[in-house]
Amino acid sequence: MKKSILYISILTLGLSVSCKSDKKEVPTQETTDVEIKTEENVQNRATAKEEPAYYADDKKVVLTLESKSESTATGNIVFTQDQGIVTMIAVLDGLTEGEHAIHIHEKADCSSSDGKSAGGHWNPTAEPHGKWGDAAGYHKGDIGNFKANAKGHGTITKITDAWCIGCGDETKDILGKAIIVHQGTDDFTSQPSGAAGTRVSCGGIIQ
Numbered sequence: 001m002k003k004s005i006l007y008i009s010i011l012t013l014g015l016s017v018s019c020k021s022d023k024k025e026v027p028t029q030e031t032t033d034v035e036i037k038t039e040e041n042v043q044n045r046a047t048a049k050e051e052p053a054y055y056a057d058d059k060k061v062v063l064t065l066e067s068k069s070e071s072t073a074t075g076n077i078v079f080t081q082d083q084g085i086v087t088m089i090a091v092l093d094g095l096t097e098g099e100h101a102i103h104i105h106e107k108a109d110c111s112s113s114d115g116k117s118a119g120g121h122w123n124p125t126a127e128p129h130g131k132w133g134d135a136a137g138y139h140k141g142d143i144g145n146f147k148a149n150a151k152g153h154g155t156i157t158k159i160t161d162a163w164c165i166g167c168g169d170e171t172k173d174i175l176g177k178a179i180i181v182h183q184g185t186d187d188f189t190s191q192p193s194g195a196a197g198t199r200v201s202c203g204g205i206i207q
Contacts, residue, residue, distance in 0.1 A: 058082070059165040063203040065179060067094065068115040071200035072152075077179055079165060079205065086163040086174070088143075090156045092181060092201070095148035101186035101196035102156060104141030105178045108204030115199030118178035120192065124171045131188040140171070142194075145185050166207065179203045 058081075065075035075092035090102065106119040121129065122141030130138035140162060148154035164172040184197030 061165060061175070061205055061207055063179065063205060065092070065181060065201040065203035066110060067200065068110070068113060068202050069183070069198045069200055070113075071095075071183070071198075073181055073201035075181065075201060075203070077203060079163075079174065081165045084164070085159060085161050086165060088156075088158045090146075090179070092146075092148065092154045092156075093152055095152045095154060095181070095200070096183070097148055097150050097152065099145045099147055099185040100154065100200075101145050101182040101184060101194060102143045103139075103180050103182070103186070103193070103196070104143065104174060104205070105180045105202075106141075108176050108178045108206050110178060110202035110204055115180055115202040118180055118199075118202055118204075122174075122177050129188075129190070129192050129194055134188070141177070142186070142188075174205050175207065177205045179205065 061079040072094035077090040104122040106122045109117040111117045121139045123139040127137035146154050146156035163174050166175050180199050181201040182196035183200045186194035186196045
C-alpha cells in the first residue's frame with residue numbers, strides 16, 4: 001500500500017513538472033511571432049520610404065515651325081518638363097534682322113497660309129494682353145520678343161511653372177496649342193495681341 005502511494009506521488013510530481021515545462025514553451029513561440037511581424041513592418045516602412053515622390057518628369061515635345069505668309073521663317077522648338085518646371089528652347093531661322101514676337105496661340109492648327117487657323121493668343125485665365133509677369137495682367141501665351149541677327153537667326157529660352165505638358169489643367173496645359181512667330185515686335189500694350197503684325201511661322205504643340 002505504501003509503495004502504491006509513493007508511486008502515485010512520484011507520478012503526480014512528474015506530470016506537474018511536465019505541465020510547467022510546456023507552459024514555458026508557449027511564450028517563446030508567441031515572442032517569435034511578434035518578432036517576425038515587427039520585422040515585416042519595419043521592412044514595409046523601409047520600402048515605403050524608398051518609393052520616390054511622383055512628378056510628371058521627363059516629358060518632352062519637339063516641334064518644327066513652318067513658314068507662313070510667304071516668309072522664309074522656320075524653326076525648331078523643344079519643350080521639356082521636370083518636376084513641374086517647363087523649359088522652352090526655340091531656335092529660329094529665315095527671319096528679317098531685328099526683334100520679333102513669339103506667342104502661344106489657342107489651337108494647334110497651322111493649316112492656313114497666314115497662320116490664322118491657330119486662333120488668337122492662348123489666354124485661359126481671361127487676362128488682358130501684356131508683358132509676362134505684369135501685375136496688370138498677361139496671357140499665358142505672352143512669351144515676348146527675341147532678336148534675329150543679320151543672318152536671320154534667333155533663339156529664345158523660357159523657363160516657367162505656369163505651363164505643363166499634358167497635365168490636363170486647362171489653365172496650364174500647352175498641349176493642343178501652337179507657337180506663332182510674328183514679323184513685328186510685341187508692344188505689350190495694344191489689345192488683344194500687342195500689334196505684332198503678320199504671322200510668319202507656325203508649329204503645333206502636339207505629341
